[in-house]
Amino acid sequence: MERDTATAIFEALSSGVRLDVCWLLVRKGAEGMVAGDLATALNVLPSNLSFHLKALTQAGLVTGSQEGRFQRYRANTALMMDLVAYLAAECCPDNPGDADRVQPAIALTSP
Amino acid sequence: MERDTATAIFEALSSGVRLDVCWLLVRKGAEGMVAGDLATALNVLPSNLSFHLKALTQAGLVTGSQEGRFQRYRANTALMMDLVAYLAAECCPDNPGDADRVQPAIALTSP
DNA sequence: TCGATTTTTCAATAACTATTGAAACAATGG
DNA sequence: CCATTGTTTCAATAGTTATTGAAAAATCGA
Numbered sequence: 001m002e003r004d005t006a007t008a009i010f011e012a013l014s015s016g017v018r019l020d021v022c023w024l025l026v027r028k029g030a031e032g033m034v035a036g037d038l039a040t041a042l043n044v045l046p047s048n049l050s051f052h053l054k055a056l057t058q059a060g061l062v063t064g065s066q067e068g069r070f071q072r073y074r075a076n077t078a079l080m081m082d083l084v085a086y087l088a089a090e091c092c093p094d095n096p097g098d099a100d101r102v103q104p105a106i107a108l109t110s111p
Numbered sequence: 112m113e114r115d116t117a118t119a120i121f122e123a124l125s126s127g128v129r130l131d132v133c134w135l136l137v138r139k140g141a142e143g144m145v146a147g148d149l150a151t152a153l154n155v156l157p158s159n160l161s162f163h164l165k166a167l168t169q170a171g172l173v174t175g176s177q178e179g180r181f182q183r184y185r186a187n188t189a190l191m192m193d194l195v196a197y198l199a200a201e202c203c204p205d206n207p208g209d210a211d212r213v214q215p216a217i218a219l220t221s222p
Numbered sequence: 223t224c225g226a227t228t229t230t231t232c233a234a235t236a237a238c239t240a241t242t243g244a245a246a247c248a249a250t251g252g
Numbered sequence: 253c254c255a256t257t258g259t260t261t262c263a264a265t266a267g268t269t270a271t272t273g274a275a276a277a278a279t280c281g282a
Contacts, residue, residue: 003130011125015270016118023201035229048271050230055269069228069279080202084195090134091191126240147258159241161260166239180249180258 001086009083012059017044018052022061025075032074034067112197120194123170128155129163133172136186143185145178 013019020042025033033041039049053073056062061080064073124130131153136144144152150160164184167173172191175184 003127007125007127007130010121010130014118014122014125016114017270019114019118019121026202036227039229045272046229047231047273051270054230066279071229077202080198084199084202087191087198088195091137091188091195128240145258146260150259156242157259158243158261162240165260177249182259 001082006083006086008059009061009079012056012061015052015055017042017048018056021049021052021056021073022075022080025062025073026077026080028075030074032072034070034072035064036070038073112193117194117197119170120172120190123167123172126163126166128153128159129167132160132163132167132184133186133191136173136184137188137191139186141185143183145181145183146175147181149184 013022021038024038024041035049035053036046038044038053039046042049044052053062053064057064061076062073063076064071066072124133132149135149135152146160146164147157149155149164150157153160155163164173164175168175172187173184174187175182177183
């Protein structure tokens, strides 16, 4: 993962509302959630949620698809896992340069 | 890790300069780096670097210690690994609720 | 088609962030 | 004690971000 991609994703995750959206959508899996239900569940104004969903979409963390007059959003778990791998690789003190060796960094947190 | 802690860390990592600082300090390990050397290595004005180091310190990602008239900074790799564990736990679609099962999320990126 | 529903866009505002150069502060060495 | 070195603070500026309510756009059901 490139540095600018990483910073864009981190910026997208730097808001409580957006973090809530992401983790809620992750838990919903392939089913995802419709914008209105997300707004209700998170107690956020629809216009404000739309603002945050746009940011998350531009970062690639969620995708939206139209269903009639509803807009369904789903988490991009593949990108999220890419981020985990990137972070693990960079945080591993004896960094190998890419994300091939993520195990050691994880092992230290859950031996 | 609590949500507000996570958002604070993500915000700290949402700048290219701060990301560079973090990964450079991680690679330096316990030796760390002096502020001036960091500024030179990253080609950033000292006053600007100080601004970013302050942000990273407040987020807990780096620590500073005085050495004579130098200020040495080191990465807080423990917190970084906590973040990896948090992310992995939240991104794992069948989220167990905490960071105990990070392996499955990793395995998908490097089978 | 008409009215209702869902979502996005827009405008206005307030607050925050990054950058720069100058000044201030702190510590050292002569 | 003074000049120098390293770092931080400050002020000014420009750009960005979050929030709200109103309006607009899109879709559906009757």
